[in-house]
Amino acid sequence: MKASWVAEKNSVETSLVSGAELFIQGLQNEEVDVLFGYPGGAVLPIYDALYKAEMKHVLTRHEQGAIHAAQGYARVTGKPGVVLATSGPGATNLVTGIADAMIDSIPLVIFTGQVATNVIGTDAFQEADIVGITMPITKHNYQVQRAEDLPRIMKEAFHIANTGRKGPVLIDIPKDVAVKTAEIKETACIHLPGYQPTLKPNILQVKRLNEALLQAKNPVLLTGAGVLAAKAEKELAAFAEYHQIPVAQTLLGLGGFAAEHPLCLGMAGMHGTYAANMALYDCDLLIGVGARFDDRLTGNLDHFAKKAVIAHIDIDPAEIGKNVPTEIPIVGCAKETLSAINQIADEKGDYNDWVIQLSQFKSEYPLTYKTNESELKPQKLMQILHEVTQGGAIVSTDVGQHQMWAAQYYRFSDPNRWITSGGLGTMGFGFPAAIGAKVGKPELPVIAVVGDGGFQMTLQELGVLQDWGLPVIVVIVNNKSLGMVRQWQEIFYEKRFSHSLLDIQPDFVKLASAYGIDGKLAETEDEVKEALTSALASKKPFVLDCIVTADENVYPMIAPGKGLHEMIGVRG
Amino acid sequence: MRRIISATVLNESGVLNRLTGLLTKRQFNIENITVGHTEDPAVSKVTLTVWVEDDRKAEQLVKQLHKQINILKVRDLTNMALVSRELALIKVLTTPDTRSEIKMLIEPFRATVLDVSLENVTLEVTGDSEKIDALIELLRPYGIKEISRTGLTAIPRGTQKKVLELHPYSIM
Numbered sequence: 001m002k003a004s005w006v007a008e009k010n011s012v013e014t015s016l017v018s019g020a021e022l023f024i025q026g027l028q029n030e031e032v033d034v035l036f037g038y039p040g041g042a043v044l045p046i047y048d049a050l051y052k053a054e055m056k057h058v059l060t061r062h063e064q065g066a067i068h069a070a071q072g073y074a075r076v077t078g079k080p081g082v083v084l085a086t087s088g089p090g091a092t093n094l095v096t097g098i099a100d101a102m103i104d105s106i107p108l109v110i111f112t113g114q115v116a117t118n119v120i121g122t123d124a125f126q127e128a129d130i131v132g133i134t135m136p137i138t139k140h141n142y143q144v145q146r147a148e149d150l151p152r153i154m155k156e157a158f159h160i161a162n163t164g165r166k167g168p169v170l171i172d173i174p175k176d177v178a179v180k181t182a183e184i185k186e187t188a189c190i191h192l193p194g195y196q197p198t199l200k201p202n203i204l205q206v207k208r209l210n211e212a213l214l215q216a217k218n219p220v221l222l223t224g225a226g227v228l229a230a231k232a233e234k235e236l237a238a239f240a241e242y243h244q245i246p247v248a249q250t251l252l253g254l255g256g257f258a259a260e261h262p263l264c265l266g267m268a269g270m271h272g273t274y275a276a277n278m279a280l281y282d283c284d285l286l287i288g289v290g291a292r293f294d295d296r297l298t299g300n301l302d303h304f305a306k307k308a309v310i311a312h313i314d315i316d317p318a319e320i321g322k323n324v325p326t327e328i329p330i331v332g333c334a335k336e337t338l339s340a341i342n343q344i345a346d347e348k349g350d351y352n353d354w355v356i357q358l359s360q361f362k363s364e365y366p367l368t369y370k371t372n373e374s375e376l377k378p379q380k381l382m383q384i385l386h387e388v389t390q391g392g393a394i395v396s397t398d399v400g401q402h403q404m405w406a407a408q409y410y411r412f413s414d415p416n417r418w419i420t421s422g423g424l425g426t427m428g429f430g431f432p433a434a435i436g437a438k439v440g441k442p443e444l445p446v447i448a449v450v451g452d453g454g455f456q457m458t459l460q461e462l463g464v465l466q467d468w469g470l471p472v473i474v475v476i477v478n479n480k481s482l483g484m485v486r487q488w489q490e491i492f493y494e495k496r497f498s499h500s501l502l503d504i505q506p507d508f509v510k511l512a513s514a515y516g517i518d519g520k521l522a523e524t525e526d527e528v529k530e531a532l533t534s535a536l537a538s539k540k541p542f543v544l545d546c547i548v549t550a551d552e553n554v555y556p557m558i559a560p561g562k563g564l565h566e567m568i569g570v571r572g
Numbered sequence: 573m574r575r576i577i578s579a580t581v582l583n584e585s586g587v588l589n590r591l592t593g594l595l596t597k598r599q600f601n602i603e604n605i606t607v608g609h610t611e612d613p614a615v616s617k618v619t620l621t622v623w624v625e626d627d628r629k630a631e632q633l634v635k636q637l638h639k640q641i642n643i644l645k646v647r648d649l650t651n652m653a654l655v656s657r658e659l660a661l662i663k664v665l666t667t668p669d670t671r672s673e674i675k676m677l678i679e680p681f682r683a684t685v686l687d688v689s690l691e692n693v694t695l696e697v698t699g700d701s702e703k704i705d706a707l708i709e710l711l712r713p714y715g716i717k718e719i720s721r722t723g724l725t726a727i728p729r730g731t732q733k734k735v736l737e738l739h740p741y742s743i744m
Contacts, residue, residue: 135590136597140641160641194582194644318635321628 019147019178020049026154036066040086042113045178061460065432067097071106072436075419080107080161087113088126098168099137103423107166109157116176139167147180151188164197165316201332206340209311216285218354221247226290226334227256233415235338248276250291252422259411269297270558271404274365277564288312290334293323303563313337378548382409388532393445396434398454399425401483404554406449428457434472452478462515465541474543479550487553512543519543575630576649582642583616604723619725656726660704662695665715681707
């Protein structure tokens with residue numbers, strides 16, 4: 001026994017390598033195929049190693065662009081996005097993206113440079129306590145003290161980022177740690193005694209849910225991003241179809257259940273469909289799957305699913321019972337849990353009346369808007385997008401009106417085609433996220449639907465499109481205002497449009513042209529259709545500036561403090 | 573309600589910061605907190621007393637702490653049979669008249685005198701928080717110059733009563 005152990009130990013070659021080389025080896029071990037980053041002083045040794053290793057690296061024009069691109073990449077590929085930035089300002093420029101990834105559970109591994117260990121804590125040039133700064137907005141973070149720790153830390157970081165409830169993990173590497181050499185004797189092992197996510201559900205709770213289904217008359221499923229993260233779309237469809245349970249979706253859950261499916265009620269929440277919101281209001285059994293009962297979804301909790309038994313399937317036990325008291329808690333991954341339920345399914349309840357009632361709601365109170373021949377309606381713009389791309393494109397957005405219209409009218413039928421900043425609501429997210437998505441899924445058309453406000457927050461990334469010739473289509477939903485702010489000011493602040501109207505704008509087409517990118521201004525439906533069709537065919541980057549009705553509002557809407565049944569503007 | 577939470581954590585730099593940061597982020601107010609080594613040098617134990625509104629909040633706190641990667645185990649000790657102790661150092665003003673009176677007074681509390689000067693004495697007392705509160709109240713009329721309390725540390729008793737009623741909001 002002992003002899004064989006010694007032999008095995010000896011068989012591992014010892015080698016002397018630098019921290020930066022260990023970093024490259026770590027990336028290769030994790031099969032990382034691309035990094036998004038921006039160089040600087042503290043990461044010079046790492047960038048030198050990248051140069052030698054010929055790793056694919058997308059140089060964005062701002063660190064925020066790099067992290068949002070990594071988020072888009074992670075969203076469509078299911079692999080962790082990898083980000084590299086320098087110390088100090090490089091690291092702090094990532095903070096918005098880290099917080100965004102944390103709240104939307106996007107797996108990222110972020111590497112930041114740090115000043116050398118002998119000057120940490122002395123307010124050295126470009127020093128920032130990024131580990132301290134990002135502690136509340138990362139799933140976990142590390143500062144590497146010795147080069148020999150790097151292989152283990154990287155292995156742990158990738159594991160933590162992409163298992164359990166996914167999220168961002170940051171690794172801070174002091175400059176001298178990247179330079180120093182270490183003798184590596186054995187392959188790194190993960191040692192995480194405090195991290196064992198529960199994947200398999202408690203079968204007793206699964207049986208309780210099955211019993212609750214038999215007793216229910218009006219059950220509804222509420223599905224979120226957890227379904228997509230677990231790749232549980234098939235299990236979800238099988239479950240919903242077997243029992244004939246209608247499905248409402250969260251903003252981030254779109255695509256987890258086909259929009260065209262007869263049981264699909266669409267998106268629920270503040271700008272959700274009448275059918276989805278009324279189903280949540282009237283149901284007697286609510287089954288949440290990988291959704292976290294966010295306040296934009298539930299509205300006033302005093303009116304939320306008051307008649308219902310709440311069952312909640314989530315991989316994160318802390319989400320269960322956090323906002324809504326839960327009778328049937330099931331901790332587990334959506335895929336494992338739904339297949340466990342599907343396995344024991346035997347008897348079925350009869351929900352026919354309920355399904356018919358909700359179908360009537362769908363046909364009687366669909367999403368609508370007033371058409372106007374002379375203007376391009378933003379809702380119509382989304383419908384044209386869907387039509388021209390046959391519903392098959394990856395669509396990414398910022399936050400605001402254009403995001404809601406895209407969610408409402410681009411009827412997602414496939415998983416992982418929808419990238420949006422949900423929890424944090426980050427302006428400037430959509431365009432760089434689209435770049436990352438295109439890098440991750442070059443075979444699919446990628447459309448960044450952005451507002452004229454949000455686009456101006458990260459439009460410097462047009463440089464990346466020019467650089468790589470990436471055929472991303474940027475559709476600017478241009479209402480010359482910060483639409484959602486304007487809408488709230490119109491409804492709740494007596495039309496005092498305080499700093500929300502952007503009358504002075506750049507010429508976006510000329511701006512694109514300055515980057516060597518084709519662009520077009522579109523003011524009618526025909527112009528949009530024509531430009532989009534030719535842009536898709538050209539396989540080149542394109543900027544389409546769409547001038548839409550400036551004072552269009554997103555409806556239905558639930559005012560803050562109101563319940564899901566108190567929607568306004570239902571008939572549009 | 574007051575909850576006594578015990579957490580075993582990896583003995584790494586930053587872990588206390590992570591723990592208290594989490595409590596701040598989720599709006600829990602720490603009444604007191606103690607940290608120390610355990611029988612395993614790689615593991616430390618944190619005992620904290622917090623005020624929470626209700627059981628749901630308490631459960632949320634335990635779950636959020638449990639989510640931290642370098643927190644190994646979290647227990648809500650509040651409803652368990654436990655031994656809890658706190659230590660306090662109290663500096664009381666004295667005059668030649670009151671010195672022996674104070675000595676008499678502290679005897680039932682098993683407090684000891686650590687330091688004596690012309691104007692004051694410094695006492696050490698150990699016990700549960702209520703006992704220390706009681707002694708402080710008793711000494712207040714003499715004039716308390718300074719108090720330094722360690723905060724509570726606790727351990728469950730070897731034998732626990734059978735739990736008849738449990739009301740978890742969800743099962744972890």
